[in-house]
Amino acid sequence: MSESLRCTPPPPPLVHNQFEAVRELFDRYVVPSYGRFELALARGAGSYVWDVAGRRYLDLGSGIAVCALGHAHPEVSRALVEQAERLVHVSNLYYHEPQGRLAEKVVQHLRGGKVFCANSGAEANEGLFKLARKFGHEEGRFEILTAHNSFHGRTLAGIAATGQEKIKKGFAPMVAGFRHVPFNDLAAMRAALSPATVAVLIEGIQGEGGIAPATPEYLLGLRALCDERRLLLLMDGVQCGHFRTGRFQSFQRLLEGVTGGDGFLPDGVSMAKSLGGGFPIGAFWVRAPYADLLGPGTHATTFGGTPLGCAVALKVFEVIERERLADRARAVGEFLKTELTRLSGQYPGVVRAVRGVGLMLGFELAADLPGWASDPKPPSLQLVQRLHAAGVLTVPSGTHVVRLLPALNLTREQAAEGIEIIAGVIRSLA
Ligand SMILES: *Cc1c(COP(=O)(O)O)cnc(C)c1O
Numbered sequence: 001m002s003e004s005l006r007c008t009p010p011p012p013p014l015v016h017n018q019f020e021a022v023r024e025l026f027d028r029y030v031v032p033s034y035g036r037f038e039l040a041l042a043r044g045a046g047s048y049v050w051d052v053a054g055r056r057y058l059d060l061g062s063g064i065a066v067c068a069l070g071h072a073h074p075e076v077s078r079a080l081v082e083q084a085e086r087l088v089h090v091s092n093l094y095y096h097e098p099q100g101r102l103a104e105k106v107v108q109h110l111r112g113g114k115v116f117c118a119n120s121g122a123e124a125n126e127g128l129f130k131l132a133r134k135f136g137h138e139e140g141r142f143e144i145l146t147a148h149n150s151f152h153g154r155t156l157a158g159i160a161a162t163g164q165e166k167i168k169k170g171f172a173p174m175v176a177g178f179r180h181v182p183f184n185d186l187a188a189m190r191a192a193l194s195p196a197t198v199a200v201l202i203e204g205i206q207g208e209g210g211i212a213p214a215t216p217e218y219l220l221g222l223r224a225l226c227d228e229r230r231l232l233l234l235m236d237g238v239q240c241g242h243f244r245t246g247r248f249q250s251f252q253r254l255l256e257g258v259t260g261g262d263g264f265l266p267d268g269v270s271m272a273k274s275l276g277g278g279f280p281i282g283a284f285w286v287r288a289p290y291a292d293l294l295g296p297g298t299h300a301t302t303f304g305g306t307p308l309g310c311a312v313a314l315k316v317f318e319v320i321e322r323e324r325l326a327d328r329a330r331a332v333g334e335f336l337k338t339e340l341t342r343l344s345g346q347y348p349g350v351v352r353a354v355r356g357v358g359l360m361l362g363f364e365l366a367a368d369l370p371g372w373a374s375d376p377k378p379p380s381l382q383l384v385q386r387l388h389a390a391g392v393l394t395v396p397s398g399t400h401v402v403r404l405l406p407a408l409n410l411t412r413e414q415a416a417e418g419i420e421i422i423a424g425v426i427r428s429l430a
Contacts, residue, residue, distance in 0.1 A: 044071025068274035083311035098310035114291035117305025121238035121272035122153025136198030147183035149209030204250030207239035211362030242274035245358035246330030333358035
């Protein structure tokens, strides 16, 4: 070792077993844009994570529907290391196999079309916005209609597209060209169309909006309306996609067994979250007639579809398909929903409703419980905190809904373990 290196002071030791020390780093150095829970996590394995003090939690949130195969999946870790040793990044100036293979995989699940690789959900949606504007440009059409209570990301166009006032507050002026209409209301959508409208964007199941699935009639009605008025039908599959509902995309599940549902396809679908199983990658798919609208020079992103990100996403696809995890999501999701519904029946004063499909579930809490009065935080946050104390991680959605978005390989036993803990906390509030 050279003399100068030897004289460099060693870095401070990693902090173990000290939540306060970790929080202190955040308080000093991290932009405080998140309301964080009092929990510092250190490692994970499958559907369990451990905090810095070594306490174990059953993870029913999987990083907000991201860790599709749980934490530290050995095959995903190996794919990551092997690709990292071969080629991490080359830029989109060149071709490489993993991006082509990942696009092929997505296209196989959506019957034709093409894929653009991005880095996040918001960025995938931005691509769809640009696609829509390009589509309508010659006719002067640019407006995109989205739903109340939707969520489409935190970029400037993302918050303009999002149908929630709290997310826009303080960031005026909004990017022009977005308007919001009530969700699952076809007549409202039709009435809102203007000569400038070029596209409609909805989530198959609203995630941040409290777990609200689109009805089959709404999906089919929007398809017919968009065909009639030459609009693009865009779907945000960032949270509800990637096999979470038991099918690749939520609309495929929501339209199962519905007359006319088989032939349904939107014109664009955004993806991210579970796509990389924890590795940051996003993408959007675009249906065949519009697949070449974004020609050379029209859209780009430096990190989009790196060999590393695509190799990991391909491995996630491979494991999900080989282990039939879509079927598992369906079965375990059904079990969880049945048990939550039973709890809601037992404690209707605490749990008002249970909603969702597959492993995208939410339960709505009563607003007027005496138990909430001791804390100014909304009921959803209070319940999530109580669940932390009991050893389970879940995700709040708005002020009154708690979400379960577990890994697709959650076992039935782990689901039962989670239900037992949730039941205990609900009981203590009744
Ligand atoms: C999380 C989410 C996004 C934003 O994704 P990011 O990766 O955080 O940019 C967009 N749409 C939906 C439905 C989401 O759940």
